[in-house]
Amino acid sequence: MSALKKTLLLSSLTALIALGLSCKPTPKTEDSVTDSKGITSKKMVFNYLRGTAHKSLDPMKQFDSASADLVANIYDRLFEYHYLKRPYELSPVLLSEMPTLSEDGLTYNFTLKKGVRFIDDPCFKGGKGRELVTDDIIYSIKRFADSNVNMLSYMLVEGSIVGLDEFHAETKKLGKETNYAKLPVAGLKKIDDQKFSITLTRKNPLALLPFAATQISIVAKEAVDKYIEDFERHPVGTGPFYIKEYSRRGVMVLAKNPNYHGTYPAEGDSGDKESGLLADAGKKIPFIDEIHLPLIEEPQPAMLKFQKGQIDWIGLDKDNFNKMAYKDEQGFHLNETYSKKFDMYAEMGLVMEYLVFNMKDPLLGKNKALRQAIAYALDTKGYIEKMRNGRGEPLKSITPIPIAGSQAQTETDYYSYNKEMALKKLAEAGYPNGEGLPEIVIEYRSANSATRQDFEFLRNQLSTVGITLKPGFQTFSAFLTKIESGNFQMATAGWAADYPDAENFYQLLYGPNSSPGPNHSAWANAEYDKLYKDSKYLPNGPERYAIFAKMHKILQDEVPVIITWNPIYFGLFQKWVGNMKRNMMQDAPFKYLKIDTAGKKKGV
Amino acid sequence: MVGYIIRRLLYMIPILLGVALLVFTLFTTVGEDPVRIALGNHASPEAITELRSKWGLNQPLHLQFLDFLKQIITFDYGRSFNTGEKLSALFAQGALVSLSLTLPPFLLAVMLNVSMALVVAYYRGSIFDRFATAFFIMAMSISYLVYIIAFQYILAFQFDLFPINGYEAGFRAIPYLVLPGIIIIFVSMGPDVRMYRTVFLDEIKSDYVRTARSKGAAEPRVLFKHILKNAMIPILTYTVVAIPFLVLGAFLMERFFSIPGIGDLMINAINTGDFPVLKGLTMYIAIGYSIFNLITDILYAYVDPRVKLD
């Protein structure tokens, strides 16, 4: 009896495993593809992943990076940040050249590229994609400013284009009655089907930057009108790819737009030529036929798949960095076993991490010495070494290092760990050795093991000078509510550049930007605010940097926030991936990448 | 019989009302605020009010609840806050995927575990019994999470026996579902075999078995004919009611193996306060649960003639 049962059990288990073995799917990357001339060639498939599911593929309705990555590949914008050049600069996408500025410095004149077509779609007459015209640009900018459509990102252009704020307000009043044709915007002028102009409210060197954001992608009115609520799942763009299979929580498949108008950049930074990044200069893009984007939410399977060669590119997180790479004086390297198989990049992020004090808190807000004591007690360098494997740099100004006007230009200094000074300031604050100091609560926006470990580090640090820290691990919405209502003591924060300019970071402490704006400390300093306004519309240069240095001095003395560090981002890619240069303003530059299919087959 | 079924179906109404009230209270008064999540950092108060009214969250609670009841009756829960997708399509798709992940291993596990429990019960008290019990308890003493991580790492990655993760529509999904299936079976073994063994032991010690045995019935026959039949009642209770929850899949499994089922959908909905998804899912599960309960009771009567349906 038992023998029988055991055999049954064993055989069924064996059968299961055999089933698994026999059905192992073969990778589909070797399929062939036939082009319009009837020539059959190997299909170039790029395998990547999505770590979170996107919210919307309607360019104007999305503001999360998962959506933006897809939108950037399906739609085009007027500009993008040049793929190869650093520091980041704008380069035209839908325009034949960079716009010209009128003599008074207020009006930009644009000329559209000829022969740009939307992809074929039933929403167009005869199902054939029509050519892009000026009306599409004006329609898209209006749709972006329509408060019934876009509730998330209008602040990107707020106040900068003549008549657009009024349009925005009007759409709010009209609601569903909004009719763009009846609401002209003075600053948006059609000259002909190819030419248009945009008039600014004042001289503003930053005015063009928002047009590189995916939220101002160019859409076709026909598609919006036809698909209405389903438009966000049925994109129709002029971009390098179109959606072949829509599966939000499964595998999204993007396929090449064979009529795409773009070409590979003709020039790059010094060194790009040597590293082969300009081999395809001037060639028609995209090179890749298909992009497969499965949703993989857990890091373990993603990394296992990458190591098996089933994914071509992956971000390198802290744990895997530990195992696969190391840091020495020359920089970051892959371990030998991995460097034979993969390539790695390390790119400074456009991100500033910091801690916020609530200036309305009766304990922290009124006690400058206490805030300074905490700033002295933090060991940011140690934190980066220990908790982040050295994958970052301590910041000495509020601006991330790759952006013009950061610490290299301002030549500023900042707090570093100094126990004596911390104790001295603590005594000055009225709490010698922390005696009599109540517990301070610091808020986190999630409760995963990473935030828990971060807190442990901070708690350890501050306890060395007698400051007791308690964590408040919040859900995201609870965190926002707490922070914006000013009901907190300390909070963790980070800011990623909306556009690569220092202004985007100095505005974080501008008085009028207090909650629900980004200045959660509710700190207001008349001198700082004046300097901020002075610097905002200045072009980058010594004059502007001198003002930044003055603002930094005030921040350093008043400590409404503690500026901590600038992360470095790492990624691995397979040896068969070509044209890879990490661009922090283009997270999914699939149109420039290529695959060496022959090399991949050989396992190069 | 028909009268009984109708009465039971009517009884579902108060239960579903209770569930609706419970879910509504839990998720409208607490949990993540979907409006704040959708609008993210630095939302203006006007934008918040606007979206709140668009989603009908500014209405008085009793009206919102009435709306919810209407949705339950019409089976139309509208669209997801998060993505604007139609929920009916979202659920139908996800449920199918989750069921294909959980149902086959569930059925296999029931058969396997009942057989193993019978064997173990038959050899009660022997070295074999002790060894088996020890083994099952050992298997139970390790966290589910550890199993997933270890099995994926060792079997799929190191030994290359299975695909690491993934999913494709239709029958092409099978290879991706085998490893998760094996984990589901493996994890169910400990608790299920122990549970069934207890049930069998209860029956073995019963008077009627002693009678049968004293009459000279051979052991295996007793085991099958009498014990299995009588033990069916608790086993049925234990298994049939678990079926509706299979729709939810196994959310950890779905996350680690990238299977686009309902479990992962639910976790994301909880984390983003996507009420329409949560309300819809809960009501479907509750209805399924009630129906399967009814099926269990009808099966009772079928298995055990002593039970009368009235």
Place this chain on the structure above:
Amino acid sequence: MSTQVANNSLGRRALQKLLRQKLTVICFVVIIIYLSIALLGALNLLPDFQARVGESYEPPSLSIAKIFGTDIFGRSVLFKLLAGTKTAISIGFLVTSIAVPIGITLGSLAGYYGGKIDGFVVWLFSVIVSVPYLLMVIAISYVLGKGMLSMCIAMGSIGWVGLCRLIRAEFLKHKEREYVLAARLLGANDYNLIFKQILPNVLHLAIITASLQVLGAIKSEVILTYLGVGVQDGSSWGSMISDATGELVNGHWWPLAGVVITMFFIIYALNVVGDALRDALDPKLVD
């Protein structure tokens, strides 16, 4: 009166029976050790797990603090495990002490009295079991604010359902049995019938359920902490396992090994003792 005597001797005989089994005794001792650790933790007598005892990620070595190595901050994994033991035992007992009394009371009242009381209890647990467990626990945790206590209340306020159903079903069976009918004829009142006659006969179910409940709670803590609703500060096995998922790929196996071993013994012991209690307490088996 006579039943009282019978029960006493039943308990004594059960205890004797339990003590005859070596494995059970060992497992008893294991549980007592864990309980003492938890007790020491409650009295703040455990070593401070926050203290650094060495470098970051030292593998296990032969000193007490480093027997399971150290974690990322150079803290003793052993001390974290001890603190985690306190957390786990508290969770287990809190959940059980909420769930079991509710389950027994509602189950026996519903089963014994039937009618409206039964209707209400059945309605209540039907509603609760119809909602997915995880959804309920997370939702209730949100209501009460995140953290260990609210997680326990959440698990406890749902966990009584299984036991309640079992007890109710047994009461339905037992109240028709001869010994109950006989006692009723002899003039026993409801209280006597419920608590003196029927309950002792079905109590083994409560004991098995309780032992399963403790370990169910301990295991749920792991998953809930992984999802971010569980234990917020201090050390817990759940947070150690979540951390370990990242540590394992770097070859830092000892924190995970430590948790798996620590969890293994208590769960094993609880299971064995639960089984043994079941065998010993089941009146049918005492002969």
